[in-house]
Amino acid sequence: MNKPLRRVAIFCGLLVLALLLRDNWLQFVRADELNAHPKNTRVRIERYANERGNIIVDGKPITGSVDSGDEYFKFKRTYVDGPMWAPVTGYASQAYDANQIEKIEDGILTGNDDRLFFDRTLSMFTGEKKKGGDVVTTLNGAAQKAAFEGLGKNTGAVVAIEPSTGKILALASTPSYDPSSFAGYSGKDEKAWVALEKDKNKPKQNRALREIYPPGSVFKVVTAAAALEAGKVKDIDASTDTPEGWKIPLSTLPMKNHSGGCANASLNEALRISCNSVFAKLGDDVGRDKMVETAEKFGFNAEQFTPVRSAASVYDKNADRGGNALSSIGQFNTATTPLQMAMVTAAIANDGKLMKPYMIDQLRAPNLDVIKQNEPEEMSQPVSPENAQKLQAMMENVVSNGTGAKADLKMSGVKVGGKTGTAQHGEKNAKRPYAWFISYAKTDQGSPVAVAVIVEDAEGVGREDISGGGLAAPIAKAVMKAVLKSRG
Amino acid sequence: MSVVTNTTTIGAIEAPSRRNTELALLAFAVAIPVFAYLNVGLALDGEVPSGMLGYGLGLALLATVAHLVVRKWAPYADPLLLPLATLLNGMGLVLIWRLDQSPRLIDLAKRSYGAFSPSAPNQMMYSAIGIAMFVGVLLLLKDHRVLQRYTYISMVVALFLLLLPLVPGLGTDVFGAKIWIRIGGFSIQPGEFAKLVLAVFFSGYLMVKRDALALASRRFMGLYLPRGRDLGPILTIWAVSLLILVFENDLGTSLLFFGMFVIMLYVATERTSWIVMGLLMAVAGAVAVGSTASHVQSRVAAWLDPFECLKTAPESSNMAYACDQMTQVLMSFGSGGILGTGLGQGNSDLIQFAANSDFIFATVGEELGLTGVMVFLLLYGLIIERGIRTSLAARDPFGKLLAMGLSGAFALQVFVVAGGVMGLIPLTGMTMPFLAYGGSSVIANWALIGILIRISDTARRPAPSPAPNPDAEMTQVVRP
Numbered sequence: 001m002n003k004p005l006r007r008v009a010i011f012c013g014l015l016v017l018a019l020l021l022r023d024n025w026l027q028f029v030r031a032d033e034l035n036a037h038p039k040n041t042r043v044r045i046e047r048y049a050n051e052r053g054n055i056i057v058d059g060k061p062i063t064g065s066v067d068s069g070d071e072y073f074k075f076k077r078t079y080v081d082g083p084m085w086a087p088v089t090g091y092a093s094q095a096y097d098a099n100q101i102e103k104i105e106d107g108i109l110t111g112n113d114d115r116l117f118f119d120r121t122l123s124m125f126t127g128e129k130k131k132g133g134d135v136v137t138t139l140n141g142a143a144q145k146a147a148f149e150g151l152g153k154n155t156g157a158v159v160a161i162e163p164s165t166g167k168i169l170a171l172a173s174t175p176s177y178d179p180s181s182f183a184g185y186s187g188k189d190e191k192a193w194v195a196l197e198k199d200k201n202k203p204k205q206n207r208a209l210r211e212i213y214p215p216g217s218v219f220k221v222v223t224a225a226a227a228l229e230a231g232k233v234k235d236i237d238a239s240t241d242t243p244e245g246w247k248i249p250l251s252t253l254p255m256k257n258h259s260g261g262c263a264n265a266s267l268n269e270a271l272r273i274s275c276n277s278v279f280a281k282l283g284d285d286v287g288r289d290k291m292v293e294t295a296e297k298f299g300f301n302a303e304q305f306t307p308v309r310s311a312a313s314v315y316d317k318n319a320d321r322g323g324n325a326l327s328s329i330g331q332f333n334t335a336t337t338p339l340q341m342a343m344v345t346a347a348i349a350n351d352g353k354l355m356k357p358y359m360i361d362q363l364r365a366p367n368l369d370v371i372k373q374n375e376p377e378e379m380s381q382p383v384s385p386e387n388a389q390k391l392q393a394m395m396e397n398v399v400s401n402g403t404g405a406k407a408d409l410k411m412s413g414v415k416v417g418g419k420t421g422t423a424q425h426g427e428k429n430a431k432r433p434y435a436w437f438i439s440y441a442k443t444d445q446g447s448p449v450a451v452a453v454i455v456e457d458a459e460g461v462g463r464e465d466i467s468g469g470g471l472a473a474p475i476a477k478a479v480m481k482a483v484l485k486s487r488g
Numbered sequence: 489m490s491v492v493t494n495t496t497t498i499g500a501i502e503a504p505s506r507r508n509t510e511l512a513l514l515a516f517a518v519a520i521p522v523f524a525y526l527n528v529g530l531a532l533d534g535e536v537p538s539g540m541l542g543y544g545l546g547l548a549l550l551a552t553v554a555h556l557v558v559r560k561w562a563p564y565a566d567p568l569l570l571p572l573a574t575l576l577n578g579m580g581l582v583l584i585w586r587l588d589q590s591p592r593l594i595d596l597a598k599r600s601y602g603a604f605s606p607s608a609p610n611q612m613m614y615s616a617i618g619i620a621m622f623v624g625v626l627l628l629l630k631d632h633r634v635l636q637r638y639t640y641i642s643m644v645v646a647l648f649l650l651l652l653p654l655v656p657g658l659g660t661d662v663f664g665a666k667i668w669i670r671i672g673g674f675s676i677q678p679g680e681f682a683k684l685v686l687a688v689f690f691s692g693y694l695m696v697k698r699d700a701l702a703l704a705s706r707r708f709m710g711l712y713l714p715r716g717r718d719l720g721p722i723l724t725i726w727a728v729s730l731l732i733l734v735f736e737n738d739l740g741t742s743l744l745f746f747g748m749f750v751i752m753l754y755v756a757t758e759r760t761s762w763i764v765m766g767l768l769m770a771v772a773g774a775v776a777v778g779s780t781a782s783h784v785q786s787r788v789a790a791w792l793d794p795f796e797c798l799k800t801a802p803e804s805s806n807m808a809y810a811c812d813q814m815t816q817v818l819m820s821f822g823s824g825g826i827l828g829t830g831l832g833q834g835n836s837d838l839i840q841f842a843a844n845s846d847f848i849f850a851t852v853g854e855e856l857g858l859t860g861v862m863v864f865l866l867l868y869g870l871i872i873e874r875g876i877r878t879s880l881a882a883r884d885p886f887g888k889l890l891a892m893g894l895s896g897a898f899a900l901q902v903f904v905v906a907g908g909v910m911g912l913i914p915l916t917g918m919t920m921p922f923l924a925y926g927g928s929s930v931i932a933n934w935a936l937i938g939i940l941i942r943i944s945d946t947a948r949r950p951a952p953s954p955a956p957n958p959d960a961e962m963t964q965v966v967r968p
Contacts, residue, residue, distance in 0.1 A: 001755055001756070001758065001885060001888050001889075002880055003758060004754050004755045004758050005755055005876065005879055005880055005888070005892060006880070007754075008751055008754070008755060008876070008892065008896060009873070009876045009880075011751075012869075012872050012873075012876065012895070012896065012899040013869070013873075015899055015900075015902075015903040016865055016866075016868070016869040016872070016899075016902075016903075018903070018907070018912065019865050019902075019903060019906050019907060019910065019912065020862055020865055020866075022907065022910050022911070022912040023821075023853075023858060023861045023862060023865065023910060024858065024862075026818065026821045026822060026853075026910055026911070027821055027822065027824055027825060027826065027853060027857065027858035027861065028825075028826060028858055030822055031822050031823075031824075031825045031826070031858075032822075033822065034818055034819050034821070034822020034823065035819075035822050035823045035825065037795070037819055037822070039795065039798070039815055039819065040819040040822075040823065041835070041838055042819070042823050042835050042838070045835055071591045071592050071595060072592065
């Protein structure tokens, strides 16, 4: 009987071997996948097991963490001025995962990041409770407040950047939401979440980073930059040789202007009174490829990581001549995020040098040791310093003598440059137009702030009254003022 | 002078009893769980758990009693079986105690049953009864061949045990499986004991009939089929036990019995045709049951792709439940990784229902990691190996068959349970021997170890020195 016995022994050995192999497959090969699986509650349990680190603005936390005594998720996230800061923080919900900074820097905030290993080990010996690290942002509380309150009940977004560094100073989006309202996982949280999901105004949408809008006239500064860079215009005060009623290429339609005096207007004048014909013709003269090149140097056609991802702004690479001419005045397929327009403004204000926009200044361990310090990073040089100064002169002209008068700070030693935009959109431009405004403030020490403001749908304002200069410029002004004030 | 050689089946002359080896191993088998217990306490509350002394002493006492009994009544027994079983049982107690501390499971119990009672003290008591059973086996069963006399009685007893849960008023239905009976507040799983009794019956029967089954056969389609009269009784009991189990919704056990039956038949007759037939019957049975029983279908769906099935299964259906359970178990294993989270620091309680019984292996996976699971699998592998070695060494066919049947059943049970929770095969509700919470399982498995120890003692015992052979004595030559 021993022969079959030995065979059965081998069979039993194979059974155990199969189990061992399966276990290696499960716990070695598939471990990471299973561990990070969205259905795996452990990720969330871990996220809330310890006091979560905070997101810091101006040295003060804008988030908090309370011990909820729950058996699954011990700590619950709280937010200070949740709606105002939501576009920056994102949310961390026990039921609905997390996004933006809360998600991207989850490792630091929960304290599980490898860079905190030493810190963790140390606190194991000192017996301290494990705590998450902090994320220190570049934002400016006063500017954010001015932006958020300036938008008020309107739908829109504001992005403010420090041109010399690329630090994001304000990032507001309205209507907003309070991430505290669904931070837990109770029925109440679910109700709040579902209501937000169903809301037609999309309050959870981060308009400052993720929404792309037709820029309309504010895009003309990009076209102006391209024209200067391509050498199509050398003297901004020289006539551009553009007839009134200039015909769109490949079309019989003339390019309409909203104001008189555009015939053969100089670049400076054309920007001041926002001549469509002049810029459409310039865009056509520069040519599609050069336009695309300049736009892409400003950051178009690419997602930006601040590190929160922004949508890619669009300048059509395949447009025909007519399309390109329309694109040059911010119509056709041209679409941009508010962040993108703030980057354009910042690059011009910074004498042509575009700094990579970022909103996380440093990551800190619970003991306040700096784990990572982000340094300003040059992204590109879309325009030469001389041309940038020409652009500045023109934009300052817009504020002092043109459509952007409402943004003038009227502070001594501070020059303000800007550009308005009123973007038609929708089928046959039937929808209420978007009001745009971009501007920067400049002192002898360079430019401290560049702002882009969009107001999507102004409540209680007649269609005819919607204009970048009227609605958006005061918000930009308030934001710039707040930044200048906080600098002293 | 002629040399007298005593050839025993294990070859060694004056085989050492290895009792001291066993004692040393037992010390480890007690120390490791106590250390693990301390570990859990420190991880959960940051202090030495208050029950540690009681737990350690209890386990040490049980191990000592078992060891002394083996030393006295089975001195030549295999030295590994007792320490291995003790270690597994001790670790099982630690894991069950650890899950008792989970606030989530406490809450779940309160919500579902209105009250929570810790399982670890019960398991400790079951372990004590298990050791008593082990001692009882060794004391009462002086020679395993005695069991041979009860071949047909065993058959009746096995059938009786298997039928018990179907008796109205006695059997209880727990989540569709009718495998428990309830007597005076205690739930008993007769199937666990039936396994032992059935092994005795198969061994006794096959030992007598093996020649008839192997030789008196008809050739049919290239296979040797035994005569109906030889095959009849054994097929009947197999079919009956299988049918009962299908009615009781316990497919794991039915698979186990079937496998044990095929293995023993193969060993007894040395005919490969049995394996072929066995596999064919298994496939036919699986297809038949799989296409009719809905709860098997959901188990299969949960096995094929639990995450996908969770998305497609109708809300709060049985299938969704089975799939959700499986995803939780898999994620528990996955979250353990190579080294595990450490005892007391995992979240295997997310599995919720049956976390400390059917799914206890997931806790091993999460808290002790790949390393821990492999250790446990190898411990089980060692028990199986020692069991088969005992079977090889046994000098009588009945002992061989019985040891093989028991170790084969043990191996299959480990495979079916561990393979089920790790998603290698569809999940069937069974318990991991010694590790999982459950009185019947612990007690029956201690009895199983007892029987194996008894057989191995007989096998390794040096053959009595032969009576002096008068012929071998020096012939006295009387010289004239």
